[in-house]
Amino acid sequence: MEIGGETFAQKFDLFTCMQCGKCTGGCTVSLKSPLNVRRMMREALIRESSDVVLTMKELWDCTTCGTCTSRCPRGLDPAEVIIAMRGILIEEGRGVPKTIMEALESTVKNGNPWGRSRMKRTEWLQDFDQEVKDLTDGKSAELLAFIGCTPSYDPRVQEVARAFVRVFNAAGVDYGILGTEESCCGSEMHAMGEEGLFEMLVEENLELFNEFEITKMVTISPHCYNAFSNKYSEYGDVNFEVKHYTQFLVDLIDEDRLKLTKELGKVVTYHDPCYLGKHNSIFDEPRKVLEAIPGITFVEMDRSRERSLCCEGGGGMMWNEGAEGERTAVVRVRDAAEQGAEIIAVACPFCMLTLEDAVKTAGYEGQIEVKDILELLSESL
Amino acid sequence: MDIIVCVKRVPDTSEADVVITGKDIKKDDLPFEINEWDNYAVEEAVQLKEKFGGTITVISVGDEDANEVIRRGLAMGADEGVRIYDPAIEGSDGVTIAKILAAAIKNMKYDLILTGAQAGDLGEGIVPVALAEMLGIPHATLVTGLEIQDGKAKVKRELEGGLMEVLEIDLPAVIGIQTGINEPRYVSIMGIRKASKKEIKLLGLDDIGLTPEDVGEAGSLTVLEELSIPPVTKVAEIIEGDPAEAASKLAEILKEQGVL
Numbered sequence: 114m115e116i117g118g119e120t121f122a123q124k125f126d127l128f129t130c131m132q133c134g135k136c137t138g139g140c141t142v143s144l145k146s147p148l149n150v151r152r153m154m155r156e157a158l159i160r161e162s163s164d165v166v167l168t169m170k171e172l173w174d175c176t177t178c179g180t181c182t183s184r185c186p187r188g189l190d191p192a193e194v195i196i197a198m199r200g201i202l203i204e205e206g207r208g209v210p211k212t213i214m215e216a217l218e219s220t221v222k223n224g225n226p227w228g229r230s231r232m233k234r235t236e237w238l239q240d241f242d243q244e245v246k247d248l249t250d251g252k253s254a255e256l257l258a259f260i261g262c263t264p265s266y267d268p269r270v271q272e273v274a275r276a277f278v279r280v281f282n283a284a285g286v287d288y289g290i291l292g293t294e295e296s297c298c299g300s301e302m303h304a305m306g307e308e309g310l311f312e313m314l315v316e317e318n319l320e321l322f323n324e325f326e327i328t329k330m331v332t333i334s335p336h337c338y339n340a341f342s343n344k345y346s347e348y349g350d351v352n353f354e355v356k357h358y359t360q361f362l363v364d365l366i367d368e369d370r371l372k373l374t375k376e377l378g379k380v381v382t383y384h385d386p387c388y389l390g391k392h393n394s395i396f397d398e399p400r401k402v403l404e405a406i407p408g409i410t411f412v413e414m415d416r417s418r419e420r421s422l423c424c425e426g427g428g429g430m431m432w433n434e435g436a437e438g439e440r441t442a443v444v445r446v447r448d449a450a451e452q453g454a455e456i457i458a459v460a461c462p463f464c465m466l467t468l469e470d471a472v473k474t475a476g477y478e479g480q481i482e483v484k485d486i487l488e489l490l491s492e493s494l
Numbered sequence: 495m496d497i498i499v500c501v502k503r504v505p506d507t508s509e510a511d512v513v514i515t516g517k518d519i520k521k522d523d524l525p526f527e528i529n530e531w532d533n534y535a536v537e538e539a540v541q542l543k544e545k546f547g548g549t550i551t552v553i554s555v556g557d558e559d560a561n562e563v564i565r566r567g568l569a570m571g572a573d574e575g576v577r578i579y580d581p582a583i584e585g586s587d588g589v590t591i592a593k594i595l596a597a598a599i600k601n602m603k604y605d606l607i608l609t610g611a612q613a614g615d616l617g618e619g620i621v622p623v624a625l626a627e628m629l630g631i632p633h634a635t636l637v638t639g640l641e642i643q644d645g646k647a648k649v650k651r652e653l654e655g656g657l658m659e660v661l662e663i664d665l666p667a668v669i670g671i672q673t674g675i676n677e678p679r680y681v682s683i684m685g686i687r688k689a690s691k692k693e694i695k696l697l698g699l700d701d702i703g704l705t706p707e708d709v710g711e712a713g714s715l716t717v718l719e720e721l722s723i724p725p726v727t728k729v730a731e732i733i734e735g736d737p738a739e740a741a742s743k744l745a746e747i748l749k750e751q752g753v754l
Contacts, residue, residue, distance in 0.1 A: 206570070206679030214680045221683070222506065230509035234524050311682030402505040 114163045116155075116197050121157035125194050129187045130154045136181035136191045141423040145438025150181050151189045156186035157194055162173035167208050173199070174436045177304045177428035178387040183419060199306025201270045219308050220314075224296035226432060227264035234293045237264070237271035246289035248325050252422035254289035257353075259325045259341075261334040262297050263431075263462035269469065270462045272353045274489040277333055277358065284370045285493050288331070294321060298332075300340035300388075306475070315348040315410040322353060330355040333487075335388035335395075335461045336427065338460035340391070357389060357458055359486065366405045373493040376408025381489070384445060384468065385421035386461035399460050404488055406493050414445075414454040422448065424471075426463025437455040448479060457483045495548035497539045499572065500595055500621065501532040503556055503563045504526035507615075517721050522525050531610025535671040535676040538640060539608050540571035543671060546642065550575040551602065555583060555594050561694055568689035569681045575694035582699065582706035586665040587714040588620030590705070594709060595621070597702035604629040604666055611636050611670040622670030631634070635670035 114121045122128055137143055137151040148171040156165060161461050166172070172195055181191040201219075204207040216226035224231045237260075238245060246252040253394035258281070281288060299314035322330075330353050332338045338357040345351050365371045383403060387394040396418045403411060416422050424442045425435065445468060449457045458471075470485040505524040508688055515519040528536075539550045544709070551574040552567030552594065553562040564575040586594065599607065606631075612619040626633030639650030641657040642665070652672050663669075699705060711717050733740045733751075748754045 203680060203682050204684060206681060209680045211677070217680065222527060231525070232511075233509060306683060309685075311685065313683050366572070 114158075114160045114165075114441060116200065122193065124197070124272075125157070126189060127154060127158040127194075127252070130158070130189055131214040132481035133185060133186060133188060135184045135250045139180040139184050141176050141178050141180060141425065141441055142174045146412070146436035147171045148174045148195075148436075150175075150180060150195060153198065154189070154191055163201045166198050167205065170196065170208065170442075171216055171436070172202070173210055173213065173429065173433055175428050176387070176423050176430050179391045180387075180423070183391050184233060185427070193292065194307055196304060200308055201306075203306045203308075210433050212225050212434070213305055213429055217302060217310060218431070219304065220297050220299075220302060220310060226297060226301065227262060227266045228302060231296075234265045234295060235290075236266075239276050239347045241275060243275070243282055245278055248289040249292045249294045253287055254287050254331060254492055256286065256288040256323070257330045258288045258290050259298070259330055259337055259355075259406075260290055260295060261331045261332065261337050261462065263466070264297070264333050267462070270465055273333065273462065273465065273485040273487055276485065276487040277494065279491045280487055281422070283372070284365050285363070286370075291321065291325070296321075296493040298334075298338035298340045300344070301427070301429055301431070303340070304427060311344075311347050315345050319345065319349040319351070327353045330399075331358055332363045333358055333462065335386045335393070336463070339388045339392050346422075347483050357395060357397065357398075357460070359402055360395065362402045362486075362490070363398045363434065364437055367403065369463045371490070372404070372491065373406055374398070375493045377406060377489065378408045379455045380410045380412055380453055381456045381458050382414055382449050382452055383417070383460075383486075384424070384448055384449070384464055385418055386459065386464050387421070387423050387427060389454075389460060390421055391419060399458075399486060400413045403458055404433070405490055408490075408493075412454055414448045414452055416448060418487070424461075424467040426461070426467045431463060431466070440471055442467040443475045445476055446471045446475045446481060455481060456489070457481060458486050458489060459483060460486050495542060495546040495605045496603050497504075497548065497550045498537050498599060498604045498607045499532070499567060500625070501536065501553065501554045501563050502529040502610070502613050503527070503694045504529045504558045504613055504615045506543065512723060514721050514723060517718050519721070523620055525537050526562070528566055529610050529613045529615075531612055531614070531671060531673055532563070533610075534673055534675050535608040535610050535680050536570050538671055539606075540675060540679075542606070542640075542642065543571060545634060545717045547586065548605070549559060551576060551604075552699075553578070553595065553598065555579065555591055555732045556598045556607070562614065564694050565686055565689045565692075566681055568692050569685040570679060573700075576691065576697060577620055578597045578697045578702065579701045580706070580709070580713075584650065584709045585711040585718075587620050587716045588616070589624045590714045591707055591718075592621050592624035592628055593713070594702065594704065595625055597704050600629060606642075606665055607631075607668045609670055610667065619670070622668050626668035626694055628664075630667070631666050631667040631668060634661055635639055637669050638675050640669060640671075640675065646709050665674045698733055702747075 129345045134151045160194045175195045299311040303311040341355040550572040552572040553576040609622045632651045637649045638653045641648040
């Protein structure tokens with residue numbers, strides 16, 4: 114099977130795979146989806162024609178959590194093999210779920226996968242009592258706050274964007290946003306196999322960042338952070354330093370620039386997002402930030418850090434129904450309830466949406482709340 | 495089987511704050527795309543080509559920007575792209591667009607012409623019918639099913655109330671494609687990039703034997719006089735009573751309004 118002029122075996126070093134099965138063993142969706150990543154590693158190696166990929170609808174169940182990659186004893190990247198196989202379907206144009214096609218087409222047309230107009234990207238700032246600098250209005254700032262598509266458009270996550278503003282303003286941070294000129298970072302487009310679209314977004318975004326001379330960036334979403342930090346350099350020169358907001362806040366807290374006074378009086382647990390945790394080993398910073406909030410009793414779930422159970426929000430799952438069966442987000446809410454948590458703290462827009470949905474479907478409404486770390490900070494200001 | 499597909503580039507107004515400027519709406523902030531009906535037409539053509547072989551030519555009347563939708567057609571599987579333009583064409587009504595297309599198409603080799611049943615901006619549904627008349631060939635519109643056999647097309651036409659009409663039509667013919675006839679494939683960015691390498695043939699009025707007087711407002715049967723946003727009013731009548739009473743009152747209202 115070929116990809117971009119070389120065989121899958123060459124590109125992904127598939128002869129090194131010893132078929133141990135640790136990848137499938139740790140796979141988020143293996144209990145309900147026919148997706149067998151160990152088998153994919155073998156199929157990609159032995160098949161001459163890529164026609165077989167057209168029969169693999171389960172490829173779309175992968176959340177790209179990266180558990181498989183993080184556990185491979187041979188250092189291989191099964192998650193990227195799945196993404197590359199998705200790429201074959203994307204280039205064929207067939208076997209791609211309709212809702213995923215719509216999300217991709219929306220990104221080309223509107224600069225976001227949510228089917229919303231680019232002109233409404235800053236609607237979250239309407240009737241908001243805080244000042245936010247728009248760099249495209251001729252203002253300048255040291256730091257770019259990359260808001261992201263989900264915090265810009267989703268009503269629930271817009272509250273997180275507003276909490277970000279309250280917290281960063283309270284700490285006196287000088288930052289600006291790109292307003293309606295901000296476009297999708299492309300993280301999920303890569304994950305969905307549309308590498309051509311990802312490359313196009315990288316080119317456009319790097320040009321935009323250069324135009325505004327961006328040297329420092331902070332993101333709300335771990336997916337945006339991961340794309341800028343680890344994937345953009347493949348297609349262009351990344352002339353800026355990027356941090357996830359939890360990393361940025363740890364510095365603010367160390368410098369005593371964040372005054373948190375109100376006691377929250379809640380039992381809080383933290384759900385490690387895959388794109389901060391498994392992909393980037395960022396485990397301590399979010400916990401340090403939570404520790405700084407007064408009146409919080411922190412409890413740790415059994416499956417935490419590298420073992421955190423993926424919420425099923427990544428890998429295009431925000432625009433895809435996925436395999437039938439229990440949502441892992443529901444399992445996660447039960448994990449939290451087991452620890453007596455009243456609040457599940459999250460640091461990712463996708464985790465926010467999947468877990469909040471799961472609280473309702475699992476019947477914990479009124480018992481457990483899902484809050485972004487930024488929201489908890491904002492409440493404690 | 496040689497197929498010609500007519501495509502149009504239209505704005506997406508789903509979230510637009512509609513602002514009238516003169517006799518048009520303000521389009522600077524709007525995203526543009528291939529007319530949804532035309533996308534189904536291109537997909538239908540590609541599926542026919544996959545079955546019967548032959549070539550597909552995608553044709554559009556429009557300025558440089560129209561190349562975007564022609565390229566998309568090429569990326570989906572079309573073989574040739576043709577664009578017709580002259581500034582004099584601006585302001586042409588639907589019949590005139592059909593005239594322009596007919597002038598170009600009559601010199602081409604084809605077994606079947608597909609168009610979208612209507613366009614998402616003006617929604618007139620004129621082109622497939624007028625085009626067929628001008629070329630002197632039969633047509634069918636609002637087609638939701640298309641089968642080709644022995645030089646004839648068997649089409650399913652969407653009528654009102656869930657009714658479907660089945661017609662047999664001799665080829666060559668013009669078919670106006672309705673949405674939902676198929677599931678259009680995904681067109682990747684890499685696919686569009688590859689298609690961009692293909693040259694799109696540009697035709698002017700001279701090339702198709704028309705003069706500036708034949709097109710634009712000058713050549714049109716209808717001229718747009720005014721474009722305005724209808725006044726927003728609110729009329730709400732709450733119908734009281736138990737279900738049986740309410741239903742009977744509602745039926746009266748619907749009869750009065752001519753709906754039943």
